[in-house]
Amino acid sequence: CWKCGRSIEPDMEQYFCVCGVVQPPLEHRSFFQIFGIKEDFDIDLKYLNEKYRKLQVILHPDKYSQKSDTERGFSERHSSLVNEAYNTLLKPLSRGLYILHLKGEDLEKEVQVETEFLGEIMELNESVIEAEDINALRSIETSTNKIVNNLIDEISHNFKDKNTNSAKENLLKLKYLLNVAEKIQ
Numbered sequence: 001c002w003k004c005g006r007s008i009e010p011d012m013e014q015y016f017c018v019c020g021v022v023q024p025p026l027e028h029r030s031f032f033q034i035f036g037i038k039e040d041f042d043i044d045l046k047y048l049n050e051k052y053r054k055l056q057v058i059l060h061p062d063k064y065s066q067k068s069d070t071e072r073g074f075s076e077r078h079s080s081l082v083n084e085a086y087n088t089l090l091k092p093l094s095r096g097l098y099i100l101h102l103k104g105e106d107l108e109k110e111v112q113v114e115t116e117f118l119g120e121i122m123e124l125n126e127s128v129i130e131a132e133d134i135n136a137l138r139s140i141e142t143s144t145n146k147i148v149n150n151l152i153d154e155i156s157h158n159f160k161d162k163n164t165n166s167a168k169e170n171l172l173k174l175k176y177l178l179n180v181a182e183k184i185q
């Protein structure tokens, strides 16, 4: 502990010393460790949300307005790290990309999707532009969501099978599809 000098176990969930003082963020902690969850593409979103709310309450800088500058500074860093970690882990695309990043991989490196898939995306985009009413858009949205959900399932299997290349390819596909979904919105 920076304040009382007690030694603190490098536990992944330890934010406070037994003396009650907030500890500095450990920079090497992954976003998964911040929430005390296993590094995995499949996560329990309900647990993530609950844990996020809890951490925001105990680490929020407003709670440290009467404390020392050091403690307030630590709480600010914790808070912004917790926010960044939450936003990254919440969505399948950013969560998948983050797992790749932990493995030293990223989408820009040697990954391509089949021309056939790109053709499908082009067609989807055209149908969005040409949709004449809200019902037409809704039906495109339904089929897009279905492909998105199938892809997320596949990505989950890819990570389970440690098939990084397929995970990369499917994450890139997901990125394309989420662009279409955004266009529909």
Ligand SMILES: [Zn+2]
Pocket (backbone or CB within 6 Å): 001, 002, 003, 004, 005, 006, 017, 018, 019, 020, 021
């Ligand atoms: Zn202490």
